[in-house]
Amino acid sequence: MKLVRLRDASRPRITLTLEGQPIEAQQGDTLLTALLAAGAGHLRESEFGDGPRAGFCLMGACQDCWVVVEGMGRVRACATLAAQGMEVRRG
Amino acid sequence: MKVAVVGAGPAGVRAVERLVAAGISPVWIDEAPDGGGRIYQRPPAGLARDARTLYGFEAKRATSVHETLDALKPKVDWRPETLVWHIRPEARTLNTLSRGRQAEVAYDAAILCTGAMDRVIPVPGWTRPGVTTLGAAQIALKTQGCGIGRRVAFLGTGPLLWLVAHQYAKAGAEVVAVLDTTSFATKLRAAPGLMLGGMTFAKGLYYTAWLRRRGIHIAEGVTPIAIDGDDNGVTAIAWRDAAGREHRAECDAAGIGWGLKPEAQLADLARVPFRHDPVQANWVPVRDEAGRTPVAGIYLAGDGAGIGGAEVAEIAGARAALTLLADAGHRIDPIETVTLDRRLASQARFRAALERAFPFPTHLARSIADDTLLCRCEGLRAGELRAAARAEAATGPATEVNRAKSFTRVGMGRCQGRVCGAAAAEVLAAELGCDVAAIGRLRGQPPVKPIPIPAPVSAP
Numbered sequence: 001m002k003l004v005r006l007r008d009a010s011r012p013r014i015t016l017t018l019e020g021q022p023i024e025a026q027q028g029d030t031l032l033t034a035l036l037a038a039g040a041g042h043l044r045e046s047e048f049g050d051g052p053r054a055g056f057c058l059m060g061a062c063q064d065c066w067v068v069v070e071g072m073g074r075v076r077a078c079a080t081l082a083a084q085g086m087e088v089r090r091g
Numbered sequence: 092m093k094v095a096v097v098g099a100g101p102a103g104v105r106a107v108e109r110l111v112a113a114g115i116s117p118v119w120i121d122e123a124p125d126g127g128g129r130i131y132q133r134p135p136a137g138l139a140r141d142a143r144t145l146y147g148f149e150a151k152r153a154t155s156v157h158e159t160l161d162a163l164k165p166k167v168d169w170r171p172e173t174l175v176w177h178i179r180p181e182a183r184t185l186n187t188l189s190r191g192r193q194a195e196v197a198y199d200a201a202i203l204c205t206g207a208m209d210r211v212i213p214v215p216g217w218t219r220p221g222v223t224t225l226g227a228a229q230i231a232l233k234t235q236g237c238g239i240g241r242r243v244a245f246l247g248t249g250p251l252l253w254l255v256a257h258q259y260a261k262a263g264a265e266v267v268a269v270l271d272t273t274s275f276a277t278k279l280r281a282a283p284g285l286m287l288g289g290m291t292f293a294k295g296l297y298y299t300a301w302l303r304r305r306g307i308h309i310a311e312g313v314t315p316i317a318i319d320g321d322d323n324g325v326t327a328i329a330w331r332d333a334a335g336r337e338h339r340a341e342c343d344a345a346g347i348g349w350g351l352k353p354e355a356q357l358a359d360l361a362r363v364p365f366r367h368d369p370v371q372a373n374w375v376p377v378r379d380e381a382g383r384t385p386v387a388g389i390y391l392a393g394d395g396a397g398i399g400g401a402e403v404a405e406i407a408g409a410r411a412a413l414t415l416l417a418d419a420g421h422r423i424d425p426i427e428t429v430t431l432d433r434r435l436a437s438q439a440r441f442r443a444a445l446e447r448a449f450p451f452p453t454h455l456a457r458s459i460a461d462d463t464l465l466c467r468c469e470g471l472r473a474g475e476l477r478a479a480a481r482a483e484a485a486t487g488p489a490t491e492v493n494r495a496k497s498f499t500r501v502g503m504g505r506c507q508g509r510v511c512g513a514a515a516a517e518v519l520a521a522e523l524g525c526d527v528a529a530i531g532r533l534r535g536q537p538p539v540k541p542i543p544i545p546a547p548v549s550a551p
Contacts, residue, residue: 001220002343003237004238004264006262007262026137028138037237048469051218053218054324058227059226
């Protein structure tokens, strides 16, 4: 899944990492936006072997966008703002 | 008097406004950083579109709600980014979590304005990255300036289907198809009632006409077949038209949704009884027209108390606050309550027509194929739930939805049945040959959303 920036797309840049690899994002991005707009493709794997997941409701209800942030633990990517230097792992 | 208001969408804002006017400073709790609810959710700082671009026809309403919200914040105990994960009516206490910190909030009276989420029917491929709810597609655009893809298909029914498709096309995404599972004839039959909606109805017609004028593929009365994909996500959507012909459109994302359902978990934990509303095809918490529930001290307003939309939420929020004040012995203006009640009654007639125009397609939910993923949290397929309902099941047949949950884990996962619940109930009811109201509803459990369990402190 690739999120496409259609509006408000020239904000100051920030850098975070996903599984140790640098990712460029924009100030005001949620983690979900930051990762999926940068081409991460998915956020987690289903525990039941039925494939990757990348969130579904974007309103904190479905719990299908969990990722792990160093120092914060498990968070909903749709409801967590990305910040400079965040170290993110898939959930 | 200690008052708590949960939720800072249109209902919560108008409720708090009335409380503050009566000299009460409530604890006001919202999960989002800046309130507004889902419909009037504001983008984070740094995103700069104006209200007209963000909220379209609703810009004036959105701005008014935001201005009221901001003016109220310093007058109340405002607690943003805070989840209410439990409510204990016998102790009149809310349990909250904010940025990793637990707290308890005591209340004498509480108004729950907990909102709604999309109602979903699983289709093959719906768990792929690139498939989101219609609400999610809208939130991505509104609050992040992003489309869920470059070439997007929209599938489902209801006003949101047309609105989101319009917003995407306007923002420069390619809308490859708008696929409404409701037939044109069904909508036409509801048209006289929809006229009651005045402007709301006119806006709906405008979006549809706008999409048609741009040559966007529109189909009504469709049956979804599948959302196809590969390792990178979605590649196409397939459907059958009203005449039974199969179609397929290439796309890289799909938004799906069939109306809304209340986020009523806190009302449930507060032991408010529920009833099945056949018009909405939802379980809704019991309350009177004034927002009062059978549970002492608990009041409800907005979509969390039954789907009515943002305009109704504002009226109902104000009404519930006045009810609370009257119950607490405050003098309230009888003319204002009569006016609010009249507006609510008129809106309810329009809402009923809207539900008839875009009915929840129970036949689609009931005919989900056995091998289609039904519960995305637990990886459960529709056939597994059907098997649990049969007389020869080793456990004995699951004749009630919470038994089915125990036997199959349907609705037991991280979302607690928010996403699969509506469709799972139809699948189970169809297998048992009964009405969906007869199999009960998934009971809420605390915490209403997953919260971290702190590591135990080891004894010295």
